[in-house]
Amino acid sequence: MYNEQNCRFLKTHEWAFVEGENAVVGISNHAQEEISDIVFVDLPKVGRVVKAGENCCVIESVKSASEIYAPVSGEIVAVNDALNADPALVNREPHAGGWLFKIKMADPAEVNALLDFAAYNATIGK
Amino acid sequence: MAIKQEKQDREKRTCLYERHIAEGAFMAPFANFCMPIQYKNIQLEHLAVRHKCGLFDVSHMGQLRVTGKEALHFLQYISCNIIKSGASEGTYFHILTEQGTIIDDAIAFCLSLEEFLVVVNAACVDEDFAWFQKQASAFNVTVTNESSQWSMIALQGPTAVEIADKILPGVIDLPRFHIKEIELFGAQGYVTRTGYTGEDGVEIMLPNGQIEALWNALLKLGVKPCGLGARDVLRLEAGYLLNGADADQTKTPYEANCGWVVKLTKENFIGKSALEAKKAAGFTTKLRAFKLKNPGVPREGCKVFYQGTETGTLTSGTFSPLFKGIAVGYASSAIPVGAEVEIEIHGRKVPAEVVKTPFYKNRV
Numbered sequence: 001m002y003n004e005q006n007c008r009f010l011k012t013h014e015w016a017f018v019e020g021e022n023a024v025v026g027i028s029n030h031a032q033e034e035i036s037d038i039v040f041v042d043l044p045k046v047g048r049v050v051k052a053g054e055n056c057c058v059i060e061s062v063k064s065a066s067e068i069y070a071p072v073s074g075e076i077v078a079v080n081d082a083l084n085a086d087p088a089l090v091n092r093e094p095h096a097g098g099w100l101f102k103i104k105m106a107d108p109a110e111v112n113a114l115l116d117f118a119a120y121n122a123t124i125g126k
Numbered sequence: 127m128a129i130k131q132e133k134q135d136r137e138k139r140t141c142l143y144e145r146h147i148a149e150g151a152f153m154a155p156f157a158n159f160c161m162p163i164q165y166k167n168i169q170l171e172h173l174a175v176r177h178k179c180g181l182f183d184v185s186h187m188g189q190l191r192v193t194g195k196e197a198l199h200f201l202q203y204i205s206c207n208i209i210k211s212g213a214s215e216g217t218y219f220h221i222l223t224e225q226g227t228i229i230d231d232a233i234a235f236c237l238s239l240e241e242f243l244v245v246v247n248a249a250c251v252d253e254d255f256a257w258f259q260k261q262a263s264a265f266n267v268t269v270t271n272e273s274s275q276w277s278m279i280a281l282q283g284p285t286a287v288e289i290a291d292k293i294l295p296g297v298i299d300l301p302r303f304h305i306k307e308i309e310l311f312g313a314q315g316y317v318t319r320t321g322y323t324g325e326d327g328v329e330i331m332l333p334n335g336q337i338e339a340l341w342n343a344l345l346k347l348g349v350k351p352c353g354l355g356a357r358d359v360l361r362l363e364a365g366y367l368l369n370g371a372d373a374d375q376t377k378t379p380y381e382a383n384c385g386w387v388v389k390l391t392k393e394n395f396i397g398k399s400a401l402e403a404k405k406a407a408g409f410t411t412k413l414r415a416f417k418l419k420n421p422g423v424p425r426e427g428c429k430v431f432y433q434g435t436e437t438g439t440l441t442s443g444t445f446s447p448l449f450k451g452i453a454v455g456y457a458s459s460a461i462p463v464g465a466e467v468e469i470e471i472h473g474r475k476v477p478a479e480v481v482k483t484p485f486y487k488n489r490v
Contacts, residue, residue: 012127019379031127039171039445040421042472046484058472059127060423062445063355079357091208 004029004095008071008114011123015095016071018111019102023072026099027059029122032045035061035110038087043079044101050076052110059090060113074103140185141277142341147299147302149351156354157248159186160240166355171356175323179283180352181344182429184329185337188251189276190244190258194267197240203395206379207387209237211443216303216318217323220379220387221254221396223248226404228317228373228382230254233320235305242347243305243316245278245329247369261396276315277337282352282360284488290317290328292339297328311336324364324486363453365415365484371426371486372413372441372454378404381456383413383483391399408471411438412459416469416478418451424478430457431468431475437461440469451478452485470488 002017004026009015013031016023017096031040050056050070057068079101083089090098105111115123133255137160137337144151149163162183192201192445201209220228230250236241246254247275251273258269281290287408289299293310297317300306305318308330315332334338334389345351345355358368365383367373373382378401388401418424424443438457446452453469461467461480468475 014127027127031289034129036164037167040423042422042474059443062359063164065425068127087421 002095008070008096008111008116009120010071010114011067011120014069014071016111016114018105018108018115019106021101021103022077023074023111024099024102025068025071027068027094028120029094030126032091032098033113035059035063035066036091038090039061041083041087041090041100043083044076046076046079046089050074050078052104056089068100070103071114072103072107074106076101077104078102129245129352132167133187133388133413138186140183141337141359142183142185145338145341146183146351151351156332158228161186162353164355165254165351168353168355168359170360171286171350171352172354172447173348174422175283175325175352175356175360177284177312179281179285179289179327179355180323181341181349182280182352182357183283183341185252185277185278186432187278188246188248188271188273189252190246190255191270191272192242192244192258192267193266193270195238195240196267197242200262200265200267200321201242201244202392203265205234206389206397206401208392209234209242210251211239213238214304214306216305216320218303218387220377220384221257222395222401223375224397224400225422226377226378228369229257229375230375231367231369231373233303233318235316235318237305237307243414249370255297264291273334276423277334278329278331279337279341279344280323280327281349282330284325286325286327287319289344289349290330292347293343296328300328301328308329308363311339315380322364322366323360323482325360325488326368336435356443359446362442362444362454363446363486366420368442377413377456378409378415380405408452409459412457413454414438414457414459414461414469415481415483416440416453417449417481417485418453418469418475419479422451422471422474422476423452424451424471424476428453428455429470430455430462432458432465432471437467446485449485451476453478454483
């Protein structure tokens with residue numbers, strides 16, 4: 001099971017966790033704190049093919065709209081439907097029940113380019 | 127995703143700035159001031175005002191004092207609404223250009239027939255003051271910009287007046303939209319039974335040196351500090367304009383859904399003949415209100431479509447804890463209330479219903 005420590009991160013606050021041939025994607029605890037109360041998550045369509053770094057999801061909080069970038073390339077194979085009824089799950093459990101979508105990785109080696117937890121923390125001054 | 131880091135250095139600070147920082151507020155620029163957007167949580171701050179009481183720093187607002195024998199005549203000429211001249215009465219009005227378009231919205235309080243205090247929007251203080259001065263040359267009046275001398279707080283919500291009464295005994299008897307001179311912490315100031323949240327409440331003006339004592343005294347009474355984030359949701363729910371977003375110098379009060387502030391029966395006022403002509407010609411677009419039918423957050427700049435054709439753009443939109451996605455924007459005045467439109471949010475068209483404002487109406 002994934003947690004903060006074993007996820008890999010983008011500087012832009014998305015995390016990815018490799019689960020077999022898929023990468024589970026979410027946003028960091030720091031990110032959910034910054035954007036505050038999440039009221040809607042515009043999830044990508046299953047089947048969509050995305051490139052690493054591509055904007056593929058929007059998180060709406062009471063404060064702002066935030067674009068979410070794909071940490072790796074591949075096909076969206078699952079989205080977290082629980083967020084439609086309860087978008088604040090991303091606030092409560094950013095590294096568990098609040099995951100956003102899963103990407104079937106086109107190139108698993110892309111994960112190696114992502115930051116580990118310590119390196120990510122350094123980027124946010126922790 | 128990108129987390130916005132707002133710059134805080136070039137904006138003016140209110141006298142409560144240090145208090146906001148101490149309370150852990152998220153600060154951001156608004157109308158050239160560095161203002162608290164939220165303290166802990168926008169939704170809880172919004173609900174505090176709807177259910178109990180919330181405290182806002184509105185020191186960025188401006189104060190213009192109009193004195194002289196022709197103070198009332200002057201304001202009647204500046205304002206499209208009829209300025210009330212009963213003792214301590216206040217009047218909401220629009221300041222218009224010669225073309226009948228909106229420079230600002232404001233409230234004029236009658237201190238005497240020869241003295242009025244006009245409270246204006248922060249972003250428009252300089253322009254309003256210059257406009258007043260320009261018009262004043264034809265009248266026996268003096269206009270003074272006192273904005274930098276006054277600090278101001280708003281206490282809003284169903285229990286606001288009751289709480290204010292503990293600090294200002296008797297304020298509970300102050301009628302809506304009236305002003306009263308007060309003495310507090312050894313200084314002269316004003317209290318008005320006004321606000322911009324759709325709830326009952328008061329606004330208190332004190333000299334800069336005394337505002338922190340008032341702020342602290344109100345917090346001690348258990349009042350929750352609220353930021354401009356909650357205030358924006360509250361005013362939009364109440365159907366109030368945000369000047370600069372929902373109204374500007376390209377729009378008349380009629381188009382801005384504020385035809386009631388225009389009194390064409392008045393003898394003369396700036397913009398009157400232009401408004402008469404424009405009203406006779408009719409308006410093709412108006413500020414319309416929308417309620418999303420599906421989840422999503424409509425925001426300023428989103429396009430509005432009716433029967434497949436683009437009809438307008440949102441000027442304000444937000445997530446309301448009471449009504450979910452709500453918005454206003456200029457769109458065809460021909461679309462009937464109750465009709466379905468689509469609002470494009472991040473490339474996704476979300477169905478919305480055309481509704482009447484206000485979204486929210488309380489007992490006041």
